[in-house]
Structures are given as C-alpha cells and as structure tokens.
Amino acid sequence: MKLPDEAFLLRIYVGINDKHHGVPLYEAIVTRARELNLAGATVLRGVLGYGASSRIHSAKLLDLSVDLPVVIEIVDTEDRLALLLPFVDAHVTEGLVTMEKVRVVGYRHRAGETVQHPA
Numbered sequence: 001m002k003l004p005d006e007a008f009l010l011r012i013y014v015g016i017n018d019k020h021h022g023v024p025l026y027e028a029i030v031t032r033a034r035e036l037n038l039a040g041a042t043v044l045r046g047v048l049g050y051g052a053s054s055r056i057h058s059a060k061l062l063d064l065s066v067d068l069p070v071v072i073e074i075v076d077t078e079d080r081l082a083l084l085l086p087f088v089d090a091h092v093t094e095g096l097v098t099m100e101k102v103r104v105v106g107y108r109h110r111a112g113e114t115v116q117h118p119a
Contacts, residue, residue, distance in 0.1 A: 002107070003039055003075070003076065003077070003104045003107045004077065004104065005103060005104055006101060006102070006103060006104070007039075007075050007076060007077055007078075007101075007102055007104050008075070008076065008077065008078045008081055008099055008100065008101055008102065009073060009074070009075050009099065009100050009101075009102045010072075010073070010074045010075075010076075010081045010084065010085075010088075010097070010098075010099050011071060011072070011073055011096075011097070011098045011099070011100075012026075012029060012071070012072040012074075012088060012092060012095065012096075012097050013049075013051065013069060013070070013071055013095045013096040013097070014026060014069075014070050014072070014092055014094070014095040015067045015068070015069065015070065015094065015095070016045060016067060016068045016069070016070045017067045018070075018092075018093075018094070018095070020091050025091060025092070026043045026070045026072050027043075028091065029041075029072050029084075029087070029088065029091070030043060030072060032084060032087045033074050033084055036080070036083050036084055038074055038076045038080055038081070038083075038084065039074075039075055039076040039080075039107065040074070040075065040076075040107075041072060041073065041074040042072070042073045042074075043070060043071070043072050043073075044070065044071045044072075044073065045068055045069075045070055046068055046069035046070065046071065047068065048069075049068075049069035051069070051094070051095065051096060052094070052096075075102060075104070075107075078099075081099065
C-alpha cells in the first residue's frame with residue numbers, strides 16, 4: 001500500500017478499561033481498521049491524563065482503580081479514514097476524536113516481508 005505525501009491522522013482518546021462486547025475498545029477499533037484495510041494503527045498507553053470529566057487518570061502505584069488513557073493513532077487518506085468514523089462514533093461513548101492533516105515522510109516495510117491484507 002502506498003500513502004500519498006499528504007494524508008490524515010485520526011486520533012482517538014479512550015480509557016484502557018473501555019470495552020466493546022467484552023473486548024478492549026482500543027483493540028476493537030484497531031481490528032475494525034484492519035478489516036477496512038487502513039494503512040496502519042498504533043495504540044499508545046498514557047501514564048497520566050484527564051478529559052471531559054476532569055478526573056485525573058494516573059499510573060501511580062498506589063492507585064487502586066487504574067483507568068489509564070489510551071490513544072489510538074491511524075494514518076491514511078481522509079476518505080479511507082471516513083470509513084472507520086461510523087464505528088468510532090457508535091462505540092466511543094466517552095473520549096475525544098480528532099483528525100488532522102499530516103505530511104507522510106515515509107511508509108515502508110522490510111524488504112522480503114510479506115504484508116497480508118484482508119480480502
């Protein structure tokens with residue numbers, strides 16, 4: 001898959017404990033992105049953050065209930081990312097979703113590796 005020089009970055013902020021049919025929501029979003037054959041996705045776990053509730057989420061050792069922030073980043077063209085937005089809209093009940101234009105400097109995989117995409 002080739003990405004154009006100008007693409008878009010979809011960022012989805014959720015909690016690590018958020019679920020979709022018993023599966024972590026971040027995993028469900030990445031799985032759906034893969035099913036849609038989007039260019040790629042990365043999940044980043046935060047150590048500290050807060051959102052609309054203004055409640056601090058922290059990875060401190062003494063915290064009994066840890067609901068750490070998670071960021072899912074997906075880069076592709078705007079029209080390809082638009083295919084994922086209905087799923088995100090339906091299942092992200094708490095969080096933040098942003099999209100911004102990015103410049104793609106490189107997108108490649110190691111020579112000789114087989115990249116399998118769903119049919």
